[in-house]
Amino acid sequence: MKYCFFLLLFLVTEIMVAQGGTLDATFNGNGRVLATFNVFDSAVHSMLLQPDGKIIAGGTVSNHGLFSQFGLARFFSDGTPDPTFGTGGLVIGNFSTAQISLSSALLQSSGKIVTGGIVYNDYLDSQFVLTRFNNDGSFDNSFGTAGLVLRNFLNIKSIIAQPDEKILVAGFSIATPDRDFVLLRFNPNGSVDNSFGTNGVVTTSIGAKDFAHDITLQADGKIVLAGAVKNSDGEYHSDFAIVRYFGDGNLDTSFGTNGIKIINIDEMDEAQSVKVQSDGKIVFSGWSSSISGQTTSFQVIRLFPNGDIDTAFGESGVFSSPIIFNSHEQLIQIQSDAKILVVGAVATTSAYDVAIIRLLPNGSPDTTFGTNGVVVTTDGPETSSQANCVLIQPDGKILIGGESGEGLMSYHPHFVIQRYDSGSGR
Structure with missing residues (x-):
């Protein structure tokens, strides 16, 4: 009986540990954890993890349209604010004086934080901007020119x-009605790398309108961009577009058709x-x-390194989500055990809730x-939440950053980070 008891306890413990989410x-x-910055609106759009386990959240803070700026918050690994960063753990x-929105951020080995986003004058007069903050949250004037790198007519995403700490920026041009992938x-230090492309810039025209939304690196240094291309079927018709480049910015013609x-x-x-798997x-x-818009679906698709669809994945290479995300944005991360996380938000009757799907390899x-691979987190019937970024800690725990605020009729969201247990990964 004692053996049976311990066997039962072992099995129950295994089930409890294995259940993630x-x-x-x-x-x-x-x-x-929630951070308000004492403004009306704020949202996390990028998260970074320091070697000491501290968590940096970067995003946009605004005040009823009167101003919009980059915002940073740093927390200890237990979620409490780090008072050594900025003021009480917060930096604005x-x-x-223009409207500024943060898209992405990265952490350098020195501990300095590079932030990238858009300066909005008007739609056709937008600039992308890179800035850098020191480890204590102070503005680093030694980066670029007086602390800034600015380029006209580009939307940075x-x-x-790179491993050598050179900074890759992906987005699309907006100087003309046409759009092109731009890398x-x-x-x-923010200076242009003239060894890359033409004066540090690579422009790829696929169709009449091309939109690059995300970038990742392969282990061999090749660069992968993902987005969309307008096709010839009509004004609003588009296709998935994945483009791969060599490390020098030239298209990798071994991928897809001439690199596309x-x-x-x-x-x-x-x-x-x-993202790129370890294989x-x-x-x-x-x-x-x-x-x-009457039929909308959300997919995860896997390609072989040469660009062919991996038909052993999902259904003939495609996983179709069983839930309908509330917006046209989903984020993915790959765990160390090759399981895939898909993160977004789903609509409820009066708000939005953060949603996570986990897939087997x-x-x-x-x-x-x-529940069947899906987790939906409800903060309450009067609260609306959105997921904008996802990060996996070395211990496997899942960090999701985004925004959370009152219900839809008076929506003033604030920085929010949620952390989930991932389970045993078995």
Whole structure:
């Protein structure tokens, strides 16, 4: 009987450990931390993890349209604010009087934080901006020119650092009605890397309108961009577009067709997030919709390193989400055990809730996670939340950053980070 008891206890413990997707109560006491910056609106759009376990959240803070600036917050690993960073753990930029929105951020080995985003004068007079903050949250005037790197007519969507700490910037041009994939590279100090492309810039025209939304690096240094391309079927018709470059910015013609992979599923297709597995396969998430918008689906698709669709993944290479995300944005991350996280938000009757799907490496739902592979977190009937970024800690715990605020009729969201237990990964 004693043996049976211990066997039963062991089995129960295994089940409890293996079930992932619950909020981590060791994080700020309830798995959730909120930062208001004493403004009307704020939202996390990028998260970074320092080697000491501290968490940096970067996003946009605004005050009823009177100003909009980069905002940074730093927390200890338990979710409490780090008072050594900025004022009480918070930093608000003050480098422009225009409307500024943060898209992405990266952490340099020195501990300095590079932030990238858009300065909005008007739609056709927008600039992308890179800035850098010191480890204590102070503005770093030694970066670029007086602390800034500015380029006209570009919409920046994502920035990442190469192993040599050179900075890659991905987005699309907006100087004319046409749009093109744009890839830029800067040295770690913000100066242009003239060894890359033409004067540090690579422009790729695929169709009449091309939109790059995310960037990732392969282990061999090749660069992958994901987005959409307008096709010839009509004004609003588009296809998934994945493009791969060599480290010098030249198209990798061994991928897809001359370096470009186009995939059509519905009348409108757009890739939003891309990652590379340890075996070199490329995984991206995106949405597909009819022009009328009456049919919308959300997919995860996996490609072989040469760009061919991996038909062993999901259903003939495609996983179709069982839930309908509330917006056309989903983010993916790949765990160390090759399981894939898909993060977004779903609509309720009066608000939005954060949603996570976890897939097994073969593209099927991981039933050890949440309910049939799905976790939906409700902050309450009067609260609306959105997921804008996801990060996996070395211990496997899942960080989701975004925004949370009152219900839809008076929506003034604030910085929010939620941390989840991932389970055993078995």
